Structures are given as structure tokens and as C-alpha cells.
Amino acid sequence: MTKRALISVSDKAGIVEFAQELKKLGWDIISTGGTKVALDKAGVDTIAIDDVTGFPEMMDGRVKTLHPNIHGGLLARRDLDSHLQAAKDNHIELIDLVVVNLYPFKETILKPDVTYADAVENIDIGGPSMLRSAAKNHASVTVVVDPADYAVVLDELSANGETSFETRQRLAAKVFRHTAAYDALIAEYFTKQVGETKPEKLTITYDLKQPMRYGENPQQDADFYQKALPTDYSIASAKQLNGKELSFNNIRDADAAIRIIRDFKDRPTVVALKHMNPCGIGQADDIETAWDYAYESDPVSIFGGIIVLNREVDAATAKKMHAIFLEIIIAPSYSEEALEILTTKKKNMRILQLPFDAQEASQVEKEYTGVVGGLLVQNQDVIEENPADWKVVTKRQPTDQEKAALEFAWKSIKYVKSNGIIVTNDHMTLGVGPGQTNRVASVRIALDQAKDRLDGAVLASDAFFPFADNVEEIAAAGVKAIIQPGGSVRDQESIDMADKYGIAMVFTGVRHFRH
Numbered sequence: 001m002t003k004r005a006l007i008s009v010s011d012k013a014g015i016v017e018f019a020q021e022l023k024k025l026g027w028d029i030i031s032t033g034g035t036k037v038a039l040d041k042a043g044v045d046t047i048a049i050d051d052v053t054g055f056p057e058m059m060d061g062r063v064k065t066l067h068p069n070i071h072g073g074l075l076a077r078r079d080l081d082s083h084l085q086a087a088k089d090n091h092i093e094l095i096d097l098v099v100v101n102l103y104p105f106k107e108t109i110l111k112p113d114v115t116y117a118d119a120v121e122n123i124d125i126g127g128p129s130m131l132r133s134a135a136k137n138h139a140s141v142t143v144v145v146d147p148a149d150y151a152v153v154l155d156e157l158s159a160n161g162e163t164s165f166e167t168r169q170r171l172a173a174k175v176f177r178h179t180a181a182y183d184a185l186i187a188e189y190f191t192k193q194v195g196e197t198k199p200e201k202l203t204i205t206y207d208l209k210q211p212m213r214y215g216e217n218p219q220q221d222a223d224f225y226q227k228a229l230p231t232d233y234s235i236a237s238a239k240q241l242n243g244k245e246l247s248f249n250n251i252r253d254a255d256a257a258i259r260i261i262r263d264f265k266d267r268p269t270v271v272a273l274k275h276m277n278p279c280g281i282g283q284a285d286d287i288e289t290a291w292d293y294a295y296e297s298d299p300v301s302i303f304g305g306i307i308v309l310n311r312e313v314d315a316a317t318a319k320k321m322h323a324i325f326l327e328i329i330i331a332p333s334y335s336e337e338a339l340e341i342l343t344t345k346k347k348n349m350r351i352l353q354l355p356f357d358a359q360e361a362s363q364v365e366k367e368y369t370g371v372v373g374g375l376l377v378q379n380q381d382v383i384e385e386n387p388a389d390w391k392v393v394t395k396r397q398p399t400d401q402e403k404a405a406l407e408f409a410w411k412s413i414k415y416v417k418s419n420g421i422i423v424t425n426d427h428m429t430l431g432v433g434p435g436q437t438n439r440v441a442s443v444r445i446a447l448d449q450a451k452d453r454l455d456g457a458v459l460a461s462d463a464f465f466p467f468a469d470n471v472e473e474i475a476a477a478g479v480k481a482i483i484q485p486g487g488s489v490r491d492q493e494s495i496d497m498a499d500k501y502g503i504a505m506v507f508t509g510v511r512h513f514r515h
Contacts, residue, residue: 003028003096004028004093004094004096004097005019005022005027005097006097006099006130007029007035007039008032008033008035008099008126008127009099009100009101012035014147015099015147016038016042017150018147020042021154021158022097022157023045025158030047030048030049030052030095031047031048032048032049049070052067052070053067055067066126066129068090069091069092070130071129071133072086072087072090074130074134076092095134095141096140097142098141098142099144100130100144100145101146101147102127102131103124105182106229109122109185110229124182131145131178132179134172135171138168138171139168141168142163142168143172144171145171152167181207181228184228185228185229188203188229204368208224208225208226209224209225210224210245212247212248213247214248215248216248216249220248224248227365231358231361231362231365233359233361233362234354235254238254238352238353239353239354240352241334241343241353242343242347242350243350243351246328250328250350253273253275254330256273256276256306257278257306257307257308257330258330260415261308261310262362262363264411267283268284268285268290269282269309269310270283270290270291271308271309272294272297272301272307273305274304278412278415278422279297279301279432280294280302281293281294281297281428281429282295282428282429283428287314287317288316290311291320291321293427294428294429297428298432302324303325304326306328307330309330309331310332312331312333313334314335314338315337315338317338318335318342321342322346327349328349328351329349330352330353330354331353331354332355332356334353363382367379381512385508385510387407389509390508392504393486393495393506393507394495394498394499394504396502396503396504398458398506401426402480402504404426405426405457405458405481406458406506408425408427409460409483410508412460413462413483413512416435416462417435418462418463418515419436419462420433420434420442420462421434421442421445421446421460421462422459423449423450423479425456425457426456430449430454431445431446431447431449431450431451432445432446432449433445433446440467440473443461447474447477454478457479458479458483459479459483460482460484462511462513463484463511463513464487464511465484468493468496468497471494471497471503471505475498475500480503481503481505481506482505484506485507485509485510486508487509491507
């Protein structure tokens with residue numbers, strides 16, 4: 001009995017050659033619409049879908065393959081006489097191979113001027129139905145959704161006259177992943193259209209970007225996936241200009257770094273990051289000076305760190321960065337001379353380019369955190385804060401210089417792991433105390449880093465001070481201004497301690513825990 005294939009594809013890459021080889025192997029080919037036109041034009045003899053169903057394509061192509069003559073031919077179990085008899089009684093011929101890929105829904109909704117009507121019309125119904133029918137019956141039917149699989153199918157058909165069960169099973173699994181991802185995009189689109197913020201089912205889909213050598217540690221397997229609808233300002237979308245492949249920890253750190261610098265738009269800024277914490281932030285009127293400040297913040301920790309700059313990297317700045325070992329440099333652009341300097345004798349240093357003008361769009365993306373047996377979902381901590389809304393709670397008011405420093409410190413503390421403390425002046429970080437199990441320990445670490453540089457320095461805390469001993473430590477070091485959220489039942493004790501030592505204290509009313 002002659003084998004039959006059904007081919008209906010939107011992505012026509014390689015399909016003519018595939019069909020030609022099938023014909024050489026003696027297969028009949030059923031085809032539809034534009035696919036049939038392409039195959040006929042190439043001289044590949046095909047059977048029209050109408051001739052199989054006995055019905056014309058109708059309703060602008062919405063109905064053409066949803067027919068028992070198609071799905072009966074796909075779903076009939078070859079090992080059950082009752083199925084085969086039913087097919088015979090109803091004049092249904094079996095279909096042994098399905099090659100289908102779907103209407104370009106993703107490509108449609110990515111168009112900036114896409115209309116709701118266009119999106120709806122590009123939801124494929126017949127395609128997924130045929131794929132699912134064929135995949136369900138993979139015991140007998142071969143189903144192909146990816147042109148990359150054409151070669152293996154042809155090789156097996158040529159060698160054995162049929163594909164192996166293992167191949168059909170693998171291809172069926174791929175189909176169900178494909179249709180699940182396709183439906184997930186549709187679900188996400190409609191969920192946004194109707195304004196649903198807490199859907200009862202979370203449907204998200206990602207594409208494999210990069211298999212990784214290992215995860216946080218060599219004993220951990222890991223892979224890097226990218227959103228199916230890519231975020232332009234992201235490490236997943238970054239253009240890599242130099243260096244070896246990013247590691248798991250590189251990606252985590254680089255992501256943290258590009259989040260931090262989003263808050264420093266107004267002036268040239270450089271952020272140095274190490275192990276998910278900023279180890280230096282510098283801001284100036286030019287990018288070279290901003291680098292100097294970031295480097296001087298902590299010349300020890302910056303070694304082997306991640307650097308992100310929010311202005312084009314010039315030759316002068318490149319020379320200074322080239323002088324030390326850095327894992328990754330990220331910027332919106334690089335001068336030709338700067339790029340030559342940075343890549344000289346440093347073939348492994350990763351150099352990434354990102355569209356910084358897409359920063360705002362990246363802030364609306366949700367954060368997903370995996371826990372055993374579940375997933376936590378939250379908005380990013382991108383609340384807009386106005387210093388005019390802050391409250392000075394002490395007798396002493398901050399000076400103008402301290403006000404500028406407090407604003408800089410408050411932007412910087414947001415990305416220090418809790419319990420987080422940071423000491424800065426108005427243009428650079430001086431000491432960072434991250435991730436301690438009690439806040440006074442974080443205070444001591446930050447102050448110790450900043451010692452001998454405390455003239456004009458201020459201190460920020462990501463959350464309220466639980467006890468006044470924090471303020472006493474700060475006062476003993478000589479810091480004269482503090483910014484914190486407030487909100488503790490012991491706030492008054494901290495305020496009283498600040499008044500005792502002539503410290504200005506500002507409450508923001510906003511907490512920035514970062515676990």
C-alpha cells in the first residue's frame with residue numbers, strides 16, 4: 001500500500017527538497033494552500049486537501065483540515081482491526097506522515113503595529129489539531145514540526161522504509177512541547193488583553209538559548225533559556241562582541257548589574273558588581289571619571305568583577321579597564337579604538353553590547369523565583385520615588401551636599417543583598433555591607449570599608465533599624481546623615497539616638513529588601 005504524507009507548512013525552508021525525496025521513495029503527498037502552490041511550482045505532484053475531504057476550503061481558510069477524512073487517517077490505530085475496519089467502511093485512507101508548522105502567531109504579535117484582529121487571525125487551529133492527532137498516534141504515524149528533523153526522517157525512511165518507534169516518540173514529544181509553547185503565547189497575549197493580573201494558571205514559555213557546562217557549581221547541570229518574546233534590554237538578548245561563553249554565575253551577575261544601572265540614567269555612571277552585590281558605583285560628568293570613582297570605591301573587590309557603563313566606552317576608559325582583570329564589560333556602545341584596546345591580549349574577556357534605550361520596557365517584566373515544588377512571581381522593585389516625599393525625622397536637617405549623597409545612596413542600597421548597608425558620598429560608594437544576619441554587622445562591614453573616607457559621607461539602610469545600637473555605631477564612625485525606610489516600632493529610639501549625636505535622619509517610607 002502506498003504511504004501517504006500530509007504537508008502544510010508556513011515555514012517553507014527545505015520543504016521542496018524534503019518532498020522531492022519522499023516522492024523518490026514512492027510516497028503520495030497531500031498538501032494545502034500555499035504549500036501546495038510551492039510544491040506544484042517545483043514539479044512535485046501533490047493531492048489537494050479538498051480531494052481528500054470532499055469539501056472546499058472555506059471561511060477564509062479557517063476550515064480546511066478539520067475533517068474525519070484527515071483526523072481519522074491520522075488517529076486510526078493500526079493494531080486494532082476495529083479502527084481499520086471503521087476507516088475502510090467510511091472510505092478513510094490512512095496518513096503515515098505529517099509535516100506541519102504553524103501560523104506565525106509569535107511573529108505577528110511582535111509587529112509594533114499589530115492589530116487585535118490580525119493576532120486573532122494568526123491563531124492556528126487546524127495545524128495544532130493535525131500535529132496533536134499525529135503525535136498521539138506516534139505508534140504508527142511520524143510527525144515533524146521542525147525542519148531540522150527532515151534529514152533524520154529521510155535517512156530512516158531511505159534505510160528501513162519506516163522510522164523507528166524511538167524517533168517517532170521523540171518527534172511526538174517535540175510536537176507537544178511546540179504546541180504547548182504556541183498555546184502559552186496565545187494565552188499570555190489574551191491574558192494581557194483582558195487585563196488579568198493573577199491568572200489561575202501560569203502559562204509561560206522559553207526557548208533554549210544556551211546549554212551550559214554547569215550551574216552554580218560543577219556538580220549542577222544547567223541551561224540558559226530566553227523568553228519566547230525576547231526582552232531587548234537583557235543578557236539573553238545582548239550582543240557579545242568578544243570573549244568566551246557566559247557561565248551560569250556570569251549571567252546571574254550580569255543581570256544584577258544591568259538592573260542596577262537602570263536607576264542611574266541622568267549622568268554617566270559605572271557599576272562594578274561581584275557576587276550579586278555592587279562593589280562600586282561611580283557617577284560623574286564623563287564616563288572616564290565615573291569609572292575612576294567606581295574603581296576607587298573598592299579596588300580589591302572589583303578584581304574579576306562585572307562592569308556596566310551607561311555611556312559609550314571611549315579609549316581612555318578602555319585603557320584603564322584593560323589594566324585589570326574583569327570578567328564582563330557591558331555598555332550601550334564602544335568606540336572602535338576602545339574595542340581594539342579591550343580585546344588586545346584578552347580573548348576571554350566577555351564584552352557585551354545592550355540597547356540602553358530599551359531599559360524602560362524591561363522593567364515591566366515579572367520576576368520568577370523557583371522554590372521546591374513551586375514558583376514565586378512578583379513585579380520588579382522599580383517603584384518611582386520622589387525625594388520631595390521623604391521626611392526628615394530629626395532635629396538636624398541634611399545639608400545640600402548630604403541631600404545629594406542621600407539620593408545617591410538610596411539608589412545604590414536598593415541592590416545590596418539584605419541586610420544591606422551602604423556608605424556613599426554624592427558620587428561614589430565607599431563601603432558596602434551586604435547579606436549579614438543582623439544589621440549591625442552589616443553596618444560595621446560598610447563603615448570599615450569606608451574608613452578614612454568618611455568626610456561628607458552618608459549611610460543608607462535597605463530596611464528599618466530594629467535597634468538604636470545601629471545608629472550608635474554610625475555616630476561613632478563620624479557619619480552625619482542616614483537614610484532608611486522607617487516603620488519600626490522602635491523608630492523613636494533610633495531618632496532619639498540620631499538627635500543625641502547630631503545626625504540627620506531621613507525616612508523614605510519604602511523598603512528595599514533583596515534576598
